[in-house]
Amino acid sequence: MMGKRANFVIVAFVLVLAPLFVSTALGQVQTRLRIIEASNVGSGIDPALKDIRNQLGSPLNFTSYKLLRDESLSLALNRPQKIQVHETVSLEITLTKQQKEKAVYQIRIFRKGSEILDTKARLSPGRTLIVGGPEHRQGNIIFAISARF
Amino acid sequence: MKESCSSISRLLEKYFDRETTGDEGILVQDHLRQCAACQAQLKSMEELRATLRAPVDEAVQKETFAWVWQKIEREIQDRAKPSWRESIRAWFGLSFPFRRRVWIPAVAAALLIVAIGSPLFFKETPSQTELSIVEYVQSDTNNVMVFESERENVAIIWLFEGAEGDPFS
Amino acid sequence: MGLEEADLISRCQNGDQAAMKEIFDKYHDKIYRVAYGVVRHREEALDIVQEVFIKLFRTIGNFKGKSTFYTYVYRTAMNTAIDHVRKLKKSTSLSFEDDAERYLSDGPEKRPDQVAMDKELEEKVKGALAKLPDDQRAAIIFREVEGLSYQEMAKAMSCSMGTVMSRLHYGRKKLQQLLRGYVKEGGKT
Numbered sequence A: 001m002m003g004k005r006a007n008f009v010i011v012a013f014v015l016v017l018a019p020l021f022v023s024t025a026l027g028q029v030q031t032r033l034r035i036i037e038a039s040n041v042g043s044g045i046d047p048a049l050k051d052i053r054n055q056l057g058s059p060l061n062f063t064s065y066k067l068l069r070d071e072s073l074s075l076a077l078n079r080p081q082k083i084q085v086h087e088t089v090s091l092e093i094t095l096t097k098q099q100k101e102k103a104v105y106q107i108r109i110f111r112k113g114s115e116i117l118d119t120k121a122r123l124s125p126g127r128t129l130i131v132g133g134p135e136h137r138q139g140n141i142i143f144a145i146s147a148r149f
Numbered sequence B: 001m002k003e004s005c006s007s008i009s010r011l012l013e014k015y016f017d018r019e020t021t022g023d024e025g026i027l028v029q030d031h032l033r034q035c036a037a038c039q040a041q042l043k044s045m046e047e048l049r050a051t052l053r054a055p056v057d058e059a060v061q062k063e064t065f066a067w068v069w070q071k072i073e074r075e076i077q078d079r080a081k082p083s084w085r086e087s088i089r090a091w092f093g094l095s096f097p098f099r100r101r102v103w104i105p106a107v108a109a110a111l112l113i114v115a116i117g118s119p120l121f122f123k124e125t126p127s128q129t130e131l132s133i134v135e136y137v138q139s140d141t142n143n144v145m146v147f148e149s150e151r152e153n154v155a156i157i158w159l160f161e162g163a164e165g166d167p168f169s
Numbered sequence C: 001m002g003l004e005e006a007d008l009i010s011r012c013q014n015g016d017q018a019a020m021k022e023i024f025d026k027y028h029d030k031i032y033r034v035a036y037g038v039v040r041h042r043e044e045a046l047d048i049v050q051e052v053f054i055k056l057f058r059t060i061g062n063f064k065g066k067s068t069f070y071t072y073v074y075r076t077a078m079n080t081a082i083d084h085v086r087k088l089k090k091s092t093s094l095s096f097e098d099d100a101e102r103y104l105s106d107g108p109e110k111r112p113d114q115v116a117m118d119k120e121l122e123e124k125v126k127g128a129l130a131k132l133p134d135d136q137r138a139a140i141i142f143r144e145v146e147g148l149s150y151q152e153m154a155k156a157m158s159c160s161m162g163t164v165m166s167r168l169h170y171g172r173k174k175l176q177q178l179l180r181g182y183v184k185e186g187g188k189t
Helices: A001-026 A047-056 B005-016 B022-034 B035-063 B066-080 B084-094 B096-122 C003-013 C019-037 C041-060 C070-088 C112-131 C133-143 C149-157 C162-177
Strands: A031-039 A064-075 A081-084 A089-097 A102-109 A112-124 A128-136 A137-149 B134-137 B145-148 B154-160
Touching: A031 A047, A031 A089, A031 A102, A031 A128, A047 A128, A047 A137, A047 B154, A064 A081, A064 A089, A064 A137, A064 B066, A064 C041, A081 B084, A102 A128, A102 A137, A112 A128, A112 A137, A112 B154, A128 C149, B005 B022, B005 B035, B005 C162, B022 B035, B035 C019, B035 C112, B035 C133, B035 C162, B066 C019, B066 C041, B096 B134, B134 B145, B134 B154, C003 C041, C019 C041, C019 C070, C019 C133, C041 C070, C070 C133, C070 C149, C112 C133, C112 C162, C133 C149, C133 C162, C149 C162
Parallel strands: A128 B154
Antiparallel strands: A031 A064, A031 A137, A081 A089, A089 A102, A102 A112, A112 B134, A128 A137, B145 B154
């Protein structure tokens, strides 16, 4: 009797949650986040940024791009991840939607705990989103975000 | 008797690596006192070592590793989480023989539901050229500019902070 | 293997994160030195460090203490670095032979001509190391960069001391030929 009841519960559980499992399986996206210092002091582009050289060129007109950090994030749906860039600037990134070849991110930037930017963007394979502007030392911080499906 | 360079050459490397025995070391030192060629060879090995080592020493000194540990820790924690299968099994207290009985019908039922239900739950939006990848930007404190070019595969969101923050000039 | 390290490993095997952090603190420099020695590139070396520790913590349950732990660490680090180089060669990722861009450092400002010379030399060294067979490259890095003794090298590379000396000898000879003009070579008459 107990065996049959548990049998039924298991099958019902799987039937109800199967679609959710499918969506959860889709919800893990490898997100690459590169934190770059852009400035007009000196010249040259970090060799590790060659793949996005075109995006960092015109219309941005900095003479120097230096890679500060290169992170690979495993983001689950609607679970924000916060990255401290330096003492006063942090970035929060959330995967809000994921389809077969498209991921939607909400990106928030904070300065001394207060939000200074909130944006949402869609990324497809091969596409890199550049979010920049917070001042850093003699230049500005740039975040280069891309997704791997 | 003076040792020849050819007999000393293998010992020279051992000497350079401080791996010679006492007697071997004396033999090499005696030879080096009289042989400019082997002195030059020793010097050459020192310079090769310095060339290989110096950039590594410099790189290690400059590096901070705290954030590397954070990444590793996150990765370990993600891997340590039990799979959903293990969680369910633990919750129901299933034993192995019992699990075998429900597994096949459960998988069959799940596959059937996914096959029937997927089109209902996941409607494919018709593909179309989407010129804008940025859905919105918002800042209560700063001016923001969005630049997108489909042709050049460029999408830039720029937050203007301070008078010197304009990279487009 | 000392009692203290055996205890640390045992705690790691039981999933103790504090013990894993201790192991990280103890070995990250050594692994970075091996990785950087092989790939001569900061980001790749850091990727390798991360990969090595994840491998170590994932397989630490299989470590039975037959060799010392640091030998096990060195062997894993070198194998991972060499695999990384092999994968890079196969992939179509960025080539670093271009000398069009300069990498800026945080260190004291060097003269531009010195920076250019250093960069050129590093590229030559990287290219020369890549031309060595894996075993000779491993021997060179263990000895010249890490300063391991012949005995430690023999354990890390699972070979005899005679083989270690032979690999070192041929590796050094080949590097001196490849770097002629960049590193002074001893002359024999």
